[in-house]
Amino acid sequence: MKKSYKIEVDCANCANLVENAARKVSGVKTLTISFMTQKMKIEYEDDVHPEEVLKEIIRVAKRIEPDFNVL
Amino acid sequence: MTSKQKKVLFRILLSAVLMVGLALLPDKSVLPFGAVGKGLAYYLAIYLIIGYDILRKACYGILNRRVFDENFLMTVATLGAFALALFEDSGDYNEAIAVMLFYQVGEFFQSYAVGKSRNSIAKLMDIRPDYANLCQPDGTIRRVDPDDVEVGTVIVVNPGERVPIDGVVIEGASSLNTSALTGESLPKEIAEGEEIISGSINMTGVLKIRTTKEFGESTVSKILEMVEDSASHKSKSEDFIARFARVYTPIVCYSALALAIIPPIVRILFIGNGAEWSVWIYRALTFLVISCPCALVVSIPLSFFAGIGGASRRGILVKGANILENLSKVKTVLFDKTGTLTLGVFEVTAMHDKEDHDNNDEEEKARLLEIAAIAECASSHPISKSLQRAYNRPIDHSRVSDIKEIGGQGITAVVDGQKVAVGNEKLMEQMGVQYCHCHTAGTIVHVAVEGKYAGHVVLGDVVKQHAAEAVKALGAVGVARTVVLTGDADAVARQTAETLGVGEVYTELLPNEKVEKVEAIISETKNGKVAFIGDGINDAPVLSRADIGIAMGGVGSDAAIEAADVVLMDDDPRKIAKAMRISNKCMNIVWQNIILAVGVKVVCLFLGAFGIANMWLAIFADVGIMIIAVLNAIRAMYIKEQ
Numbered sequence: 001m002k003k004s005y006k007i008e009v010d011c012a013n014c015a016n017l018v019e020n021a022a023r024k025v026s027g028v029k030t031l032t033i034s035f036m037t038q039k040m041k042i043e044y045e046d047d048v049h050p051e052e053v054l055k056e057i058i059r060v061a062k063r064i065e066p067d068f069n070v071l
Numbered sequence: 072m073t074s075k076q077k078k079v080l081f082r083i084l085l086s087a088v089l090m091v092g093l094a095l096l097p098d099k100s101v102l103p104f105g106a107v108g109k110g111l112a113y114y115l116a117i118y119l120i121i122g123y124d125i126l127r128k129a130c131y132g133i134l135n136r137r138v139f140d141e142n143f144l145m146t147v148a149t150l151g152a153f154a155l156a157l158f159e160d161s162g163d164y165n166e167a168i169a170v171m172l173f174y175q176v177g178e179f180f181q182s183y184a185v186g187k188s189r190n191s192i193a194k195l196m197d198i199r200p201d202y203a204n205l206c207q208p209d210g211t212i213r214r215v216d217p218d219d220v221e222v223g224t225v226i227v228v229n230p231g232e233r234v235p236i237d238g239v240v241i242e243g244a245s246s247l248n249t250s251a252l253t254g255e256s257l258p259k260e261i262a263e264g265e266e267i268i269s270g271s272i273n274m275t276g277v278l279k280i281r282t283t284k285e286f287g288e289s290t291v292s293k294i295l296e297m298v299e300d301s302a303s304h305k306s307k308s309e310d311f312i313a314r315f316a317r318v319y320t321p322i323v324c325y326s327a328l329a330l331a332i333i334p335p336i337v338r339i340l341f342i343g344n345g346a347e348w349s350v351w352i353y354r355a356l357t358f359l360v361i362s363c364p365c366a367l368v369v370s371i372p373l374s375f376f377a378g379i380g381g382a383s384r385r386g387i388l389v390k391g392a393n394i395l396e397n398l399s400k401v402k403t404v405l406f407d408k409t410g411t412l413t414l415g416v417f418e419v420t421a422m423h424d425k426e427d428h429d430n431n432d433e434e435e436k437a438r439l440l441e442i443a444a445i446a447e448c449a450s451s452h453p454i455s456k457s458l459q460r461a462y463n464r465p466i467d468h469s470r471v472s473d474i475k476e477i478g479g480q481g482i483t484a485v486v487d488g489q490k491v492a493v494g495n496e497k498l499m500e501q502m503g504v505q506y507c508h509c510h511t512a513g514t515i516v517h518v519a520v521e522g523k524y525a526g527h528v529v530l531g532d533v534v535k536q537h538a539a540e541a542v543k544a545l546g547a548v549g550v551a552r553t554v555v556l557t558g559d560a561d562a563v564a565r566q567t568a569e570t571l572g573v574g575e576v577y578t579e580l581l582p583n584e585k586v587e588k589v590e591a592i593i594s595e596t597k598n599g600k601v602a603f604i605g606d607g608i609n610d611a612p613v614l615s616r617a618d619i620g621i622a623m624g625g626v627g628s629d630a631a632i633e634a635a636d637v638v639l640m641d642d643d644p645r646k647i648a649k650a651m652r653i654s655n656k657c658m659n660i661v662w663q664n665i666i667l668a669v670g671v672k673v674v675c676l677f678l679g680a681f682g683i684a685n686m687w688l689a690i691f692a693d694v695g696i697m698i699i700a701v702l703n704a705i706r707a708m709y710i711k712e713q
Contacts, residue, residue, distance in 0.1 A: 013364075036373065036376040063134075064131065
């Protein structure tokens, strides 16, 4: 399942760091964060609850960039 | 301005005012706790107002073992300056606060400028319709979300509205403004029965449209998805900068450490003077301020984003920053012929009799064309369609029977009770007809009646209006080699290539041979990238094989959008050179920014090491360069029309 989210991320560097960390969250198949379009695209593994995975992604992201937000 | 930017601006102004106020107060000891470290508490308070988020991020960084980032650099530099002032008991904490303040000012400007440019670029690409007017059975109209419209329903598009979903016009005629899709400023006329693509703006008449696709599958959604995705395909330059930042920051940090420790020790051991610890620590802290890589990290993705946005404005969809980057390296361009350089529409250019002479007998000419057109009436091959167009009369299907289509050869049928064969030389050979070889270049359709040769029709493919200009323009943007690859007959293709000024021609290629030929050319090309340009309908394998696949007139052809790296929204071959010009400009800007930012940093680092640059200068250089780089990046959006 693929989903696209509008996000808030402060700088290009933070976007890269968050992207790298969030990719390692389990349940995530592919994930890209674009600083320019302020979009996060996630492809989830088949048998997961996207909301829970997203929660974990936000938790991981906030540790790197406290101002990270999913709108 | 976002609420967050407003908050930062407020903090900047507040701390600036407090700083000035404190500076106007000569004796801090009148304030409570003012005697401690010459007003240290007050300075620290201002420092926290302006820098608490940076400090917090630096702590996060350290906790997550990601030590070297700009927040860490700023924190160490400013806290170090505090410590130094305290150690020297100078009471001059202004510098530490000022560095943090200017850093925030820089960040503020950057975030504001990037936000602004992001919006203006996004506006270029914003073709998303907000609603669709659904036609209900009782004749009323209801405004709905385009997502909720099913395939096959009728929608109404009023003048001034954007066509929300792909479909066929069932009522009305109008002019369409397609500039947001194709970059073409001339309006396009549309009438009943014609296909209409979403994203264009209806200008004059009310149109009723029967939808043929869901919103999610419509052209407008496909394009938006593609452009949004493009920002996530990172270019090599971006990767390089990300890696550069990862290596560069630690190097500067260790150099700063070395600068703080080694010179004093050398002085103690070998020169015998005082160590001058505070001088060298100050220089090391200046080093840290200078080293911040923000200008690069922000301006480079922004340049690509601006380039992709500017291209999409001109009807050129580029699927990623990496592709935009590669476009500037294209030195070899391969063309498919039919549909790319030519219209794929054949015109009758000559009719010859059985001895290959120009046929002067009008009646016989008409008879030959009639037989050919009637025999081919059931075929949808471009040649058949062209023959029927040339015949230009309604075809009486009762005159023809026993139609047999022989793939790659032609057709046999019975017309007016006579057995006819219409097709190429292979068909004539197979039928045992004594035919004559045509002396002119073109697609030849031989006609035999009752086993006897009757003559042939010469068809020529119509060259696109701007094709020659397009090939010439490629030379101007540095393309050294142009090649036509086609399945057409040798003589025809050579003639076309010659009129267009294309250097090389490979003809009579079967689809798989085309792929092989492209592979061969790619492997023998040492310099630069190889681009393949096709009309996208049957070129998908070649489009994906070339370094860069460019599909023409890709709107509506899903296979092309999937397989190509660049989609030209209209059929104009001149867009190829334009895409390369955009890419060249974008890459120039990227390099300008890299050289500017790295150059200024290196100079400042030297000045800092020799004590010529202080922290103020360093932060000014940093913020100034960043703003210049961001403004420069925006230029990638604009390209001169030629």
